[in-house]
Amino acid sequence: MSGRSEKSLSEEDRVLWSLVARSAKPLKGRAAVELPPEPPMTMEQAMAEKVVTTPPAPTKAKPKQTVTQSFDAPTHDKLAKGRLPIEGRVDLHGLTQEEAYSLLLSFLNRAYAGGVRYVLVITGKGSSSGGEGVLRRAVPAWLATPPFRILVSSHDHAARNHGGAGALYVRLRRHPVQRP
Template identity: 70%
Template sequence: MSRRDDHLSDDDRILWNLVARSARPLKGKTAVEIPDIIEPKPAPAAAPVNGVAATAAKPKPQQVAHSLDDQTLHKLKKGRLPIEGRVDLHGMTQDEAYSLLLTFFNRAHAGGVRYVLIITGKGSSSGGDGILRRAVPAWLSTPAFRHLVSSHDHAARNHGGSGALYVRLRRTRS
C-alpha cells in the first residue's frame, strides 16, 4: 500500500514550475496563469461591537534583506571573510536563474554556509542594465528568499563589481 503525499519538496516545486511555464497550450485552448507565490489574503476587519471597534493584533514585521554592514563588507572585499559558495547566473533566463538561486540558497543554508557570491553579470553590451542584475536583488526580498537571506550588497571590483552580489545567509536554527 503506497501512501500519497500531497506536499512537494522545494526542489520538486521548482522543477514543476519550470515545466509548467515552458508548456504550450493545445490549439484552441488558453494558457493557464501560474502564480509565482500565493500570499494569504488579509482577514477582513472585525465588525464593531457595541459601537467600539475591536483592536486587531499587530502583524509581525516582515523580515527584509538589508545591506551588509560596513565592517562585514570591508572584510569580504579584502578577503578576510571567506566566501563559502558562489553561483554564476550568466546566460540564464529569469526562470532558470530563479530556480537555481532558490535551490542553491536552500542547500547552502542547510549546510551552514554564511557568505556567498552571486554573479549576475552586467547585462547586455547595448548599454542597458541586465535583467538579472536588476531582478536578483528584488528577489532576495520576496517571501521565497526572505527566510534564507539576511542581507546583501554589491560585490567589490575584484569579485565582479556591479555584476555580482555578496549575500549573507541567515543562521540555521539548531
Template identity: 70%
Template sequence: MSRRDDHLSDDDRILWNLVARSARPLKGKTAVEIPDVIEAKPEPSPGPVNGAPAVVAKPKTQHVAHALDDQTLHKLKKGRLPIEGRVDLHGMTQDEAYSLLLTFLHRAHAGGIRYVLIITGKGSSSGGDGILRRAVPAWLATPAFRHLVSSHDHAARNHGGSGALYVRLRRIRS
C-alpha cells in the same frame, strides 16, 4: 499541456509588480497605475482532520533583507572574510536562474555556509542594465528567499563589481 490558472501566488504577484513597475508605456500610451499594497485574500480555515481539531499556525514574522554593515562589507572586499560558496547565473533565463539560485541558497543554508557570492553579470548586451542584475536583489526580498537571506550588497570590483552580489545567509536556529 496548457493549463490556465487565474490565481497568482503571493510570490508571483510580488514579482509581477516589480516587473510591471520597471516597464515603460509605449509612445502615445498612458501608464497604468499599480497599487503599492497588495490586498491579502483571507484564507479559509482548515477543517478537522480525522476528527481532530485543526491547528492553525501563527503567522511568522517577516524578515527583510538589509544591506551588509560597513565592517562586514569591508572584510569581504579585502578577502578577510571567506566567501564559502558562489553561483554563476550568466546566460540563464530568469526561470533557470531563479530555480538554481533557490536550490543553491537552500543547500548553502543547510550546510551552515554564511557568505556566498552570486554572479549575475552586468547584462549590457541590449544597451540597458541586465535583467538578472535587477531581478536577483528583488528575488532576495521575496518570501521564498527571506528566511534564507539575512542581507546582501554589491560586490567589490575584484569579485565582479556591479555584476555580482555578496549575500549573508541566516544562521540555522537550533
C-alpha cells in the same frame, strides 16, 4: 574515477546538470549528443514539490517599499579584502529568469542547510548596449521575496575584485541547529 554512482545524484543535482549539459557546445567536427527528454512529472510529484520554480511576476503598480538590505561597512570591507571567507558562489550567466530563479533558490537552500554564511551570486552586468541586465535587476528583488527572506539575512553589491556591479554578496541567516 570518483567512485560515485549515478544513483547518488539528488533531484537538484540532476536539474543543475541538465542546465549545464544544455548549454554545452560540441567540439568542432563532432556531432552533438542528443539528451533523452526528461520524464514528465506525475501529479503526485507535482503536489509534493515544495520549491517554487518560477519567479514572481513583476508588478509595476505599487512603489518599492522594501528597504534595501545591505551590509555594514566593516563587514563589506572584510569580504572585499578576503578577510571574511566567501564559502560558495553561483554563476547565473546565460540563464533565463526561470532557470536562474530555481538555481538560485536551490543553491541558497543547500548553502543554508550546510551552515554557509557568505556566498557570492554572479548575475553579470547585462548587455553591452547600455541597458542594465535583467538578472542584475531581478535578483535583488527576488532576495526580498518570502522564499528567499527565510534564508537571506542581507545582501550588497560585490567589490570590484569579486565582480563589482555584476555580482552580489549574500549573507545567509544562521541555521537554527548550528550554534556559533
